[in-house]
Amino acid sequence: MTIAGKISKAGFIAAFSLLGLAVSQANASTAPAMTDAEKEAAKLIYFERCAGCHGVLRKGATGKNLEPNWSITQPDGSKLEGGTLRLGTKRLENIIAYGTEGGMVNYDDILTPEEINMMARYLQHEPPIPPEFSLQDMKDSWNLIVPLSERVTKQMNKINLKNVFAVTLRDAGKLALIDGDTHKVWKILESGYAVHISRFSASGRYVYTTGRDGLTTIIDLWPEEPMTVATVRFGSDMRSVDVSKYKGYEDKYLIGGTYWPPQYSIVDGLTLEPIKVVSTRGQTVDGEYHPEPRVASIVANPLKPEWVVSVKETGQILLVDYTDLDNLKSTAIASSKFLHDGGWDASHRYFLVAANASNQVAAVDTKTGKLAAIVDTAKIPHPGRGANFTHPEFGPVWSTGHLGDDVVSLISTPSEEKKNAKYKKHNWKVVQELKMPGAGNLFVKTHPKSKNFWADAPMNPEREIAESVYVFDLNDLSKEPRVLNVGKDSGLPEGKAIRRAVQPEYNQAGDEVWISLWGGKADQSAIVIYDDKTLKVKSVITSPEIITPTGKFNLYNTMFDVY
Numbered sequence: 001m002t003i004a005g006k007i008s009k010a011g012f013i014a015a016f017s018l019l020g021l022a023v024s025q026a027n028a029s030t031a032p033a034m035t036d037a038e039k040e041a042a043k044l045i046y047f048e049r050c051a052g053c054h055g056v057l058r059k060g061a062t063g064k065n066l067e068p069n070w071s072i073t074q075p076d077g078s079k080l081e082g083g084t085l086r087l088g089t090k091r092l093e094n095i096i097a098y099g100t101e102g103g104m105v106n107y108d109d110i111l112t113p114e115e116i117n118m119m120a121r122y123l124q125h126e127p128p129i130p131p132e133f134s135l136q137d138m139k140d141s142w143n144l145i146v147p148l149s150e151r152v153t154k155q156m157n158k159i160n161l162k163n164v165f166a167v168t169l170r171d172a173g174k175l176a177l178i179d180g181d182t183h184k185v186w187k188i189l190e191s192g193y194a195v196h197i198s199r200f201s202a203s204g205r206y207v208y209t210t211g212r213d214g215l216t217t218i219i220d221l222w223p224e225e226p227m228t229v230a231t232v233r234f235g236s237d238m239r240s241v242d243v244s245k246y247k248g249y250e251d252k253y254l255i256g257g258t259y260w261p262p263q264y265s266i267v268d269g270l271t272l273e274p275i276k277v278v279s280t281r282g283q284t285v286d287g288e289y290h291p292e293p294r295v296a297s298i299v300a301n302p303l304k305p306e307w308v309v310s311v312k313e314t315g316q317i318l319l320v321d322y323t324d325l326d327n328l329k330s331t332a333i334a335s336s337k338f339l340h341d342g343g344w345d346a347s348h349r350y351f352l353v354a355a356n357a358s359n360q361v362a363a364v365d366t367k368t369g370k371l372a373a374i375v376d377t378a379k380i381p382h383p384g385r386g387a388n389f390t391h392p393e394f395g396p397v398w399s400t401g402h403l404g405d406d407v408v409s410l411i412s413t414p415s416e417e418k419k420n421a422k423y424k425k426h427n428w429k430v431v432q433e434l435k436m437p438g439a440g441n442l443f444v445k446t447h448p449k450s451k452n453f454w455a456d457a458p459m460n461p462e463r464e465i466a467e468s469v470y471v472f473d474l475n476d477l478s479k480e481p482r483v484l485n486v487g488k489d490s491g492l493p494e495g496k497a498i499r500r501a502v503q504p505e506y507n508q509a510g511d512e513v514w515i516s517l518w519g520g521k522a523d524q525s526a527i528v529i530y531d532d533k534t535l536k537v538k539s540v541i542t543s544p545e546i547i548t549p550t551g552k553f554n555l556y557n558t559m560f561d562v563y
C-alpha cells in the first residue's frame, strides 16, 4: 500500500506508541501543571475534537484509551499497563500534531502549537466526568414553538418536497434545505452545534436534525417557508436519531441516542415532548461492565414496530420494541466492537453495521431477531448506510468503504427471490474488493436506477485523492473507477486546507449525484452536482452561506432507505 493508502501523515509514529507501552521513557507519575483557564479551554477542545473517537471517559473506542494510567488483564492472565502519563508531553504533542498509523488524523493544521501543548498536558490529567442528563433535564430543555393545533393543515408551498435535500452546514451549526429540482437554497435554519445527521418523518412532512451538543430540532416543511416547530436536548453529546415508521405508529415517537450520557431517549414524534430515558450502561460482548456505551447508529425498521440501536462500546445491537413504552421490550444481540454506522440490505430484512475496531461488519436478521452473521472485512469499515446493488456474478450485495484500507468491500446478502437462490453459497462473504486509490473512504452510494457506484476518500492525506470522488461502472466492475476532481470541478480557487469531497447522495430520480466540497475555516465550500450518466457537472451551489457542508439527505431516498 502506498503512503496515500494510509490515513496518517506520520509514518514514523508506530501505532503501538499511542498505547504508551514499554517504549515510554517519560514515566512521570504526576500530570504537568495547568491553569484552570487552560483546563477549561482544553476540555472544550477535547469535546469538540477528540471525544467522538476516544470517549468522554477516554476509555477508547475508534480511538485509543487516553486515560493517564490504565491496566488490562490479558486472556493469559498477564497484565498490560499503559497511559498518557507514560507517554509524556513531547510524545503526546507529536501524536496530536502528526497523527498515527493507527488511524489518528493530524491536528497541526487545526490546532496551534500552544493548543497542541495544552492538549498534551491535559490528557495526562484525570478526565472530568460530565453531569448526567435526566428525563427532567430533557423536559426542562423542551421548547414547543408551534403546538400541533397551530400548525398548517396542508402544504402551503409549491416545493416538490420529495426531492428536497437537508444539508448539514457543520461548523455554522445550521441546516440548509435545498430544492432538489431547482438547486436553489430554500431556507437555512439554526440547529445544534456541529450538526450531524438529519432524518425525515414517515409522512415526509418533517425533518429531524441533531447537533453534536444533543440539541434536536423538528422542522415543518408544510408552511410557506420551512420552520422549526420544536426543539429538545437529548444529552450533551449526540449523533443519531430516527422516527417510528411501522404502520399505525408513523411519526408517533422519535428516538435519539447519545454519546453522553450513554443512553437512548424516546420523545413524542410530532412535539418532541420527552417520554422516557433508557441507559445503555452494561456488559460488553466480552462480559465486562462498561460505564460509557455510546449509542451509534439508529434505524427504524419499516417492517416491524422497532428501532435497531447499535451500542458502540458493548457491541450489542438492541431491537427496541416501541409498542408498549411502559413495559419496554428490548432484545440485545451480541455482535462485535466497536459498532458505528450501518444500513439495510436491499430486502430491508437485514441490518448491517460496521464494528470498526474489529474490522468486521455485523448483520442482524430483524425477522428472527437474531445475529445473522459477522463478516470479516478489510481495515476499519465505514459504510455510512452502505449501498445495495445486484452484482453480475454474485447477486445482491451490500457494500462498505474503509477508512483504514484502499478498498470497497462487497458483501453478498441473502434474498428470498427464487432467481437469487443460486447465490446462497456466497451469502455473508466479501465477494469482491473494489480497488480505491487510497484509504480514507467515508461514504459509498448507488441507486436502483443507476449503473454507477460512487465512493469518496475525504480522510486521505493526499489533496488530490481527498478532493476527488471515484465512480465505478456496475456493468463492469473490473474497470478502474473514473476519477472526478470535485475541487477543480467546483471552479473555486484552491483552498488553504484540503477541501474534502464527501458523501455522494442521489436525487429522488436517481439521475444526479450531489457531493459536498467541505472546505477549511478560511475556504469557500460548495456542493457540486453531477449528472449520473455523463459524469459532467450540472451545477455548483456555493455562497458565503454554504459553510462546511457535509452530510446531505434527500428526503425520498432517506425516508424509504433507498441506497
Ligand code: DHE
Residues within 6 Å of the ligand: 048, 049, 050, 051, 052, 053, 168, 170, 195, 196, 197, 239, 240, 241, 295, 296, 297, 298, 299, 340, 341, 342, 384, 385, 442, 443, 502, 503, 550, 551, 552
Ligand atoms: Fe458521523 C453518520 C458518528 C464524524 C458525517 N456518524 C454517523 C453515525 C454515527 C456517527 C454513529 C450513524 C448515525 C445513524 O445512522 O444513526 N461521526 C461519528 C463520530 O463519532 C465521529 C467519528 C467523530 C465525531 O466527533 O463526531 C463522526 N461524521 C463525522 C464527521 O467528521 C463527518 C464526516 C462530517 C460531519 O458532518 O461531522 C460525519 N456521519 C456523517 C454523515 C453521516 C454520519 C454525513 C450520515 C451518513 C448517511 O448516509 O446516513
